[in-house]
Amino acid sequence: DAGVIQSPRHEVTEMGQEVTLRCKPISGHNSLFWYRQTMMRGLELLIYFNNNVPIDDSGMPEDRFSAKMPNASFSTLKIQPSEPRDSAVYFCASSLALQYQETQYFGPGTRLLVL
Amino acid sequence: TQLLEQSPQFLSIQEGENLTVYCNSSSVFSSLQWYRQEPGEGPVLLVTVVTGGEVKKLKRLTFQFGDARKDSSLHITAAQPGDTGLYLCAGGSSNTGKLIFGQGTTLQVKP
Numbered sequence: 001d002a003g004v005i006q007s008p009r010h011e012v013t014e015m016g017q018e019v020t021l022r023c024k025p026i027s028g029h030n031s032l033f034w035y036r037q038t039m040m041r042g043l044e045l046l047i048y049f050n051n052n053v054p055i056d057d058s059g060m061p062e063d064r065f066s067a068k069m070p071n072a073s074f075s076t077l078k079i080q081p082s083e084p085r086d087s088a089v090y091f092c093a094s095s096l097a098l099q100y101q102e103t104q105y106f107g108p109g110t111r112l113l114v115l
Numbered sequence: 116t117q118l119l120e121q122s123p124q125f126l127s128i129q130e131g132e133n134l135t136v137y138c139n140s141s142s143v144f145s146s147l148q149w150y151r152q153e154p155g156e157g158p159v160l161l162v163t164v165v166t167g168g169e170v171k172k173l174k175r176l177t178f179q180f181g182d183a184r185k186d187s188s189l190h191i192t193a194a195q196p197g198d199t200g201l202y203l204c205a206g207g208s209s210n211t212g213k214l215i216f217g218q219g220t221t222l223q224v225k226p
Contacts, residue, residue: 042218091157100145100207101165104214106157
């Protein structure tokens with residue numbers, strides 16, 4: 001079975017441009033998480049969904065960030081406008097349920113570089 | 116705010132040596148998970164512990180959850196170059212279902 005799929009794998013853009021990251025969770029998983037990883041701050045939870053509904057977006061750094069999950073098989077994370085400090089690896093993860101002991105399955109990540 | 120502190124942040128050892136990585140918090144967690152991440156990939160779950168004092172073994176890796184469920188340790192016996200990677204601990208909350216990740220420990224095992 002396919003794991004979590006993320007696209008693009010790499011993105012290089014200029015400051016001020018809109019960036020859209022995409023994620024397809026594992027089929028049958030009800031919870032989806034967006035993380036950002038940097039050397040300085042480690043792995044940070046940005047937002048998570050349960051049954052396509054956003055549960056907690058308190059980790060979203062600013063209004064420039066937005067996330068949607070229009071259906072159970074697709075989610076997007078959008079940055080508009082992008083800034084150099086947004087450069088990071090963005091991970092999407094999914095789990096069967098929103099339970100503290102559930103395994104989160106991570107995608108390969110999108111490496112974003114904002115110039 | 117729940118925080119998890121991992122130590123050490125970096126560890127470089129020779130093949131065959133033993134090591135322990137620590138994950139500490141002032142908060143109680145419902146579960147503690149350990150993930151391993153290789154360069155260019157996402158983290159992959161190694162183990163989940165949910166009971167205070169619980170010990171789990173995975174080949175040469177031994178995981179322990181503290182009695183008070185505030186801390187955890189990962190011990191690797193006779194480390195091998197294949198163990199090289201970033202080790203992340205993550206605390207789970209029964210209230211929210213989300214995970215709080217530690218900063219990670221970068222392990223390098225030299226042949």
